[in-house]
Amino acid sequence: MADSISVVQVGLGALGRLLAKHLVERPNIRVVGAVDTDPALVGRDLGEVAGLARKLGVEICDDVSVVCANGRVSVAVQTTTSDLAAVKPQIEALISYGMNIVSSCEELSYPRQTAPAASEEIDRLAREAGVSVLATGVNPGFLMDLLPIVLTAICAEVRKITVLRYQDARPRRLPFQRKIGAGLTLEEFAEKKAGGTLRHVGLTESMHMIAGRLGWSLDRTEDIIEPVVAQRHLSSDSLTVEPGRASGVYQRGIGYVNGEEKIRLEFRACLGEEDVQDTVIIDGEPPLTFTNPGGVNGDIATCAILTNAVRSVLAAPPGLRTMADIAPPSWFSG
Amino acid sequence: MADSISVVQVGLGALGRLLAKHLVERPNIRVVGAVDTDPALVGRDLGEVAGLARKLGVEICDDVSVVCANGRVSVAVQTTTSDLAAVKPQIEALISYGMNIVSSCEELSYPRQTAPAASEEIDRLAREAGVSVLATGVNPGFLMDLLPIVLTAICAEVRKITVLRYQDARPRRLPFQRKIGAGLTLEEFAEKKAGGTLRHVGLTESMHMIAGRLGWSLDRTEDIIEPVVAQRHLSSDSLTVEPGRASGVYQRGIGYVNGEEKIRLEFRACLGEEDVQDTVIIDGEPPLTFTNPGGVNGDIATCAILTNAVRSVLAAPPGLRTMADIAPPSWFSG
Numbered sequence: 050m051a052d053s054i055s056v057v058q059v060g061l062g063a064l065g066r067l068l069a070k071h072l073v074e075r076p077n078i079r080v081v082g083a084v085d086t087d088p089a090l091v092g093r094d095l096g097e098v099a100g101l102a103r104k105l106g107v108e109i110c111d112d113v114s115v116v117c118a119n120g121r122v123s124v125a126v127q128t129t130t131s132d133l134a135a136v137k138p139q140i141e142a143l144i145s146y147g148m149n150i151v152s153s154c155e156e157l158s159y160p161r162q163t164a165p166a167a168s169e170e171i172d173r174l175a176r177e178a179g180v181s182v183l184a185t186g187v188n189p190g191f192l193m194d195l196l197p198i199v200l201t202a203i204c205a206e207v208r209k210i211t212v213l214r215y216q217d218a219r220p221r222r223l224p225f226q227r228k229i230g231a232g233l234t235l236e237e238f239a240e241k242k243a244g245g246t247l248r249h250v251g252l253t254e255s256m257h258m259i260a261g262r263l264g265w266s267l268d269r270t271e272d273i274i275e276p277v278v279a280q281r282h283l284s285s286d287s288l289t290v291e292p293g294r295a296s297g298v299y300q301r302g303i304g305y306v307n308g309e310e311k312i313r314l315e316f317r318a319c320l321g322e323e324d325v326q327d328t329v330i331i332d333g334e335p336p337l338t339f340t341n342p343g344g345v346n347g348d349i350a351t352c353a354i355l356t357n358a359v360r361s362v363l364a365a366p367p368g369l370r371t372m373a374d375i376a377p378p379s380w381f382s383g
Numbered sequence: 384m385a386d387s388i389s390v391v392q393v394g395l396g397a398l399g400r401l402l403a404k405h406l407v408e409r410p411n412i413r414v415v416g417a418v419d420t421d422p423a424l425v426g427r428d429l430g431e432v433a434g435l436a437r438k439l440g441v442e443i444c445d446d447v448s449v450v451c452a453n454g455r456v457s458v459a460v461q462t463t464t465s466d467l468a469a470v471k472p473q474i475e476a477l478i479s480y481g482m483n484i485v486s487s488c489e490e491l492s493y494p495r496q497t498a499p500a501a502s503e504e505i506d507r508l509a510r511e512a513g514v515s516v517l518a519t520g521v522n523p524g525f526l527m528d529l530l531p532i533v534l535t536a537i538c539a540e541v542r543k544i545t546v547l548r549y550q551d552a553r554p555r556r557l558p559f560q561r562k563i564g565a566g567l568t569l570e571e572f573a574e575k576k577a578g579g580t581l582r583h584v585g586l587t588e589s590m591h592m593i594a595g596r597l598g599w600s601l602d603r604t605e606d607i608i609e610p611v612v613a614q615r616h617l618s619s620d621s622l623t624v625e626p627g628r629a630s631g632v633y634q635r636g637i638g639y640v641n642g643e644e645k646i647r648l649e650f651r652a653c654l655g656e657e658d659v660q661d662t663v664i665i666d667g668e669p670p671l672t673f674t675n676p677g678g679v680n681g682d683i684a685t686c687a688i689l690t691n692a693v694r695s696v697l698a699a700p701p702g703l704r705t706m707a708d709i710a711p712p713s714w715f716s717g
Contacts, residue, residue, distance in 0.1 A: 077598075191537055192537075195533070196533070199529070199530070199713065200530075202687070202688050202692075202711060202714070203521055203525055203684035203687050204684075205686060205687035205690065206714070263713060263715055263716060264411075264715045264716040264717065333714070334683060334687075335679055335683050335684060335687075336677070338677065339673050339675045340674060341671055341673045341674075342672070345669055346669045349669050350538075350669060353536070353537050353538050353539035354536050354537050356539065357535075357537075358536075373710065373711075374710045376708045376711075377529075377532065377533045377536060377707075377710075378536045379533065379596050379707075380536065380538045380540070380597060380667070381596070381597055382541075382599060383598065
């Protein structure tokens with residue numbers, strides 16, 4: 050691990066700025082470029098935009114071809130959007146510049162079932178270019194897919210997998226609190242849900258990753274979204290929620306095999322959640338219940354896994370990879 | 384997963400017999416041969432020896448070359464001994480017959496530091512033959528190495544890793560109860576410990592696997608073995624322990640980096656253990672504590688992971704692999 054890995058960051062929204070701090074603090078990673086199309090960011094120093102105390106000597110540029118063309122970069126870490134259709138041309142451009150890619154795009158985490166044509170095309174381009182592409186995060190990417198998959202390694206039989214991720218959104222960044230609908234009236238919540246903008250993206254991808262790895266053929270999946278209704282006045286640093294309004298979201302992904310519920314992923318994120326936990330329950334032989342009673346802070350964990358995956362995409366075989374088919378990323382030191 | 388994998392079992396001691404039941408129950412695995420040198424077993428049917436209700440049409444043979452020579456077998460599952468020196472010629476013979484190998488040999492689970500010459504030679508032979516070799520089990524192989532390694536994927540910083548595996552040995556098979564010293568006087572325990580026969584093999588390998596994957600350079604490891612002393616009369620189906628005798632073993636593996644304790648693996652197995660758990664504690668950012676309060680039955684889990692690894696060695700690149708450098712094994716269905 051003596052040599053450092055040269056990385057370019059693509060996308061400097063809320064997640065990208067948080068991620069910049071993680072990347073520059075790693076002894077083995079060197080951030081050599083940063084890309085964003087926001088005119089308010091272009092030309093500014095990455096350190097300044099990311100809220101670091103110092104300049105990094107990395108100027109934000111709006112042209113990815115310039116940043117990647119210097120031949121020094123081996124991995125692009127892309128944090129732009131959850132939407133695969135929007136991300137696909139960005140990924141293809143990065144592949145064409147010979148970049149290995151770590152992406153936060155939830156819909157790219159396991160797109161074989163949900164977007165087979167895009168999945169195959171990205172895979173083909175990556176193989177031809179000899180690079181590997183991996184989309185990951187804490188969820189999808191870890192808590193609700195890789196972790197239960199890994200735990201089944203010690204099971205002789207698996208009848209059903211349940212994952213509970215119940216989190217208190219108060220310590221999370223404001224875009225996350227907004228994303229889960231905290232503070233909305235129930236009517237607003239219903240409207241946003243109908244418009245497709247209020248949801249945690251990735252439960253379906255996680256279910257397909259589990260099923261794909263375990264050899265289950267899902268005949269259908271459900272993704273049920275409901276508000277958590279505040280019973281009392283709640284507040285975070287960023288917003289307040291009156292009783293009767295939504296304090297967050299309770300979302301359930303359910304996967305069926307031959308009509309039987311085999312996968313249940315419960316994602317509940319709201320201000321003031323009291324039953325905080327990350328728990329994997331395997332109804333199997335032996336039965337397993339692994340629980341982290343304190344829960345996992347998703348902002349830190351997402352930045353951490355994107356950073357840790359930088360090493361993994363360099364070691365992975367070319368193509369569109371998933372968390373389930375590579376040697377698992379881990380933290381690594383200098 | 385339509386095609387089944389043809390497997391030969393090598394070694395039909397207590398673990399091998401238990402494993403046979405797991406292998407034959409899997410729809411995707413076909414046991415086509417069985418090898419043991421014990422004259423009491425040779426010529427008998429595997430199903431009968433394994434305590435199955437039916438014959439399998441697989442006759443136990445003492446000549447591995449005969450079983451492997453028919454060209455139908457792609458994976459050998461070897462459960463003979465913990466001792467790498469004793470296992471090495473067996474592994475080399477299996478490689479020469481073109482077998483991919485899943486082994487239960489604890490000392491082979493991560494031998495780069497503890498047996499570098501043997502490790503390199505097996506790796507070279509496996510690469511030349513285009514097969515992969517993997518030694519695994521619940522411990523070493525999973526609970527005290529792969530699982531903590533995987534959990535660090537969501538950590539931005541890791542200061543120390545602690546794993547607690549406290550188990551009640553009463554439901555375990557008799558050889559395990561004997562191995563941990565249950566029923567011995569403290570003098571007998573001390574003698575066996577001095578003779579090297581009373582220990583859980585693998586803590587050192589697990590520490591090296593963690594350190595290797597995380598980029599820590601261990602300057603020293605300790606493997607401390609003490610008896611757990613029975614405070615009351617204890618009994619299992621197989622044996623009884625009077626107060627003042629050993630009810631089992633309390634073993635700690637401790638790994639140091641620059642004199643600082645960075646890894647602590649606590650293995651406690653005794654009759655009547657009350658604080659049963661499997662817990663991984665990561666002192667890091669974020670801090671993580673994943674615990675399975677019921678503990679994991681090691682006999683079932685070991686057979687399960689050896690069975691699940693059959694698919695993994697076929698997919699892994701040639702060479703001597705470890706649990707930390709392949710796509711993680713998982714349970715898989717037909």
